[in-house]
Amino acid sequence: MKKFIVILMLAALGFYLGQTFYELGFGNARFEHGVKDSYLEKTVSDLHVANTVTSIVVNFRGFDTLGEVTVLFLAVTALGGILYKKRHQTGARSVLFSSSSIVRSGSKLLFPAIILLGVYVFVHGHLSPGGGFQGGTIVATGFLLMLLAYKDFSVSHNVLSFVESFAGIFFVLFGLAGFIGGGTFLENFMPVGTMNDLFSGGIIPIVYILVGFKVAAELTGLIYTVLHEKD
Amino acid sequence: MTYLILIFFLLLLMLAAAVYSIVQKDLLYAVIATGVISLVLTVLFYLLQAPDVALTEAAIGVALTTIIFIITIRNTVRHEDDYNKKDDLKSAIE
Numbered sequence: 591m592k593k594f595i596v597i598l599m600l601a602a603l604g605f606y607l608g609q610t611f612y613e614l615g616f617g618n619a620r621f622e623h624g625v626k627d628s629y630l631e632k633t634v635s636d637l638h639v640a641n642t643v644t645s646i647v648v649n650f651r652g653f654d655t656l657g658e659v660t661v662l663f664l665a666v667t668a669l670g671g672i673l674y675k676k677r678h679q680t681g682a683r684s685v686l687f688s689s690s691s692i693v694r695s696g697s698k699l700l701f702p703a704i705i706l707l708g709v710y711v712f713v714h715g716h717l718s719p720g721g722g723f724q725g726g727t728i729v730a731t732g733f734l735l736m737l738l739a740y741k742d743f744s745v746s747h748n749v750l751s752f753v754e755s756f757a758g759i760f761f762v763l764f765g766l767a768g769f770i771g772g773g774t775f776l777e778n779f780m781p782v783g784t785m786n787d788l789f790s791g792g793i794i795p796i797v798y799i800l801v802g803f804k805v806a807a808e809l810t811g812l813i814y815t816v817l818h819e820k821d
Numbered sequence: 822m823t824y825l826i827l828i829f830f831l832l833l834l835m836l837a838a839a840v841y842s843i844v845q846k847d848l849l850y851a852v853i854a855t856g857v858i859s860l861v862l863t864v865l866f867y868l869l870q871a872p873d874v875a876l877t878e879a880a881i882g883v884a885l886t887t888i889i890f891i892i893t894i895r896n897t898v899r900h901e902d903d904y905n906k907k908d909d910l911k912s913a914i915e
């Protein structure tokens with residue numbers, strides 16, 4: 591009897607969910623005339639930005655980006671909270687990879703190039719593919735290479751947390767400044783300039799540079815914490 | 822037509838790497854296979870004209886996730902069967 595009621599309720603729930611999704615109308619009709627036309631039009635005419643993905647992620651859907659950054663921050667904080675007690679008091683490395691002299695010399699050679707590529711990707715986020723997340727991850731990969739190759743390479747946790755909180759606070763402040771200039775959160779309030787210039791697109795490059803610094807600091811801290819975990 | 826064949830071949834490669842990573846008992850090889858999945862996925866995203874997503878997948882899927890898994894293997898055990906033999910690991914988890 592109990593099972594029968596459960597099945598009946600599940601069937602009713604499934605029926606109403608299915609009906610709702612059917613009435614939403616996913617499909618071609620939705621794609622022909624939708625919000626995408628307005629995005630494509632406004633990206634070029636209002637914002638003067640070449641990369642539509644960037645303009646959607648930072649400007650039209652900027653609040654979502656703030657949510658993503660917050661999720662990453664919470665994940666890294668939770669990991670650090672779990673592993674913090676088990677860390678060595680002296681701060682010694684618990685995971686060591688033996689590296690040959692070829693690896694050491696090669697990573698010393700590649701490290702500046704990787705950092706430069708990462709910075710290029712997030713500074714040029716509004717002109718070419720990529721952006722804050724991608725560039726920040728590339729920068730973190732460079733630090734990862736150095737941490738794996740050298741036993742005594744270390745990054746300061748204080749500097750990382752300062753960079754992270756600085757970038758996060760300024761992201762929110764720039765979002766709040768949109769209330770003064772435009773009226774909504776993360777509204778563009780700066781001059782947009784000419785298209786395809788480095789200094790164009792209003793707040794988009796500034797926000798992406800801040801996101802890049804934040805993501806790079808978070809992921810470097812994550813790798814550093816994992817490498818110093820005591821088993 | 823060649824485009825379709827290329828995409829089909831890449832999808833098949835991804836599927837093969839995924840099956841290999843499940844079947845393989847050596848966890849290091851399994852992690853490398855998941856890295857191969859991400860690498861092929863990066864090429865697919867690029868072919869489907871999504872370079873932004875391709876960059877993300879290359880940086881996070883190929884580099885960071887693989888390395889974090891390798892560090893984890895380094896800290897625990899490399900072979901799947903060793904898990905039951907190592908008692909101190911069990912007590913550490915509990």
